[in-house]
Amino acid sequence: MSLPLGLKRSLSKLRELMRRIRHYKIQEQAKEINQVLRGHNAYYGLGGNYKSLWKVYRYATRYWHKMLSSRSWKGYITCEKFRLLITKYTPLQLPKLRLTFAEMQKLAEL
Numbered sequence: 001m002s003l004p005l006g007l008k009r010s011l012s013k014l015r016e017l018m019r020r021i022r023h024y025k026i027q028e029q030a031k032e033i034n035q036v037l038r039g040h041n042a043y044y045g046l047g048g049n050y051k052s053l054w055k056v057y058r059y060a061t062r063y064w065h066k067m068l069s070s071r072s073w074k075g076y077i078t079c080e081k082f083r084l085l086i087t088k089y090t091p092l093q094l095p096k097l098r099l100t101f102a103e104m105q106k107l108a109e110l
Helices: 005-020 026-044 050-070 077-087 101-109
Strands: none
Touching: 005 026, 005 050, 026 050, 050 077
């Protein structure tokens, strides 16, 4: 199964951002990633896109974990330690719909 072009583009831009900010402080990384996720959710947050929003969120958390694990010679960061880091610092922006199907139907009736 291939991903839609817009989703592929969003994931590749997110991956490039995370590579670029790999050596920032964790708080700064979370701030940058959240800014991108917030914008993505605002633009694509329509009813019907919820699964794709969650795909982007899951991809962001997995790739961020991978980037944090690869930036030091100390080695891999366990999932438990990564969860602690996320809860201690800023958690990533959860997917949020800006317009539900019901709201879209009301706008379409006008």
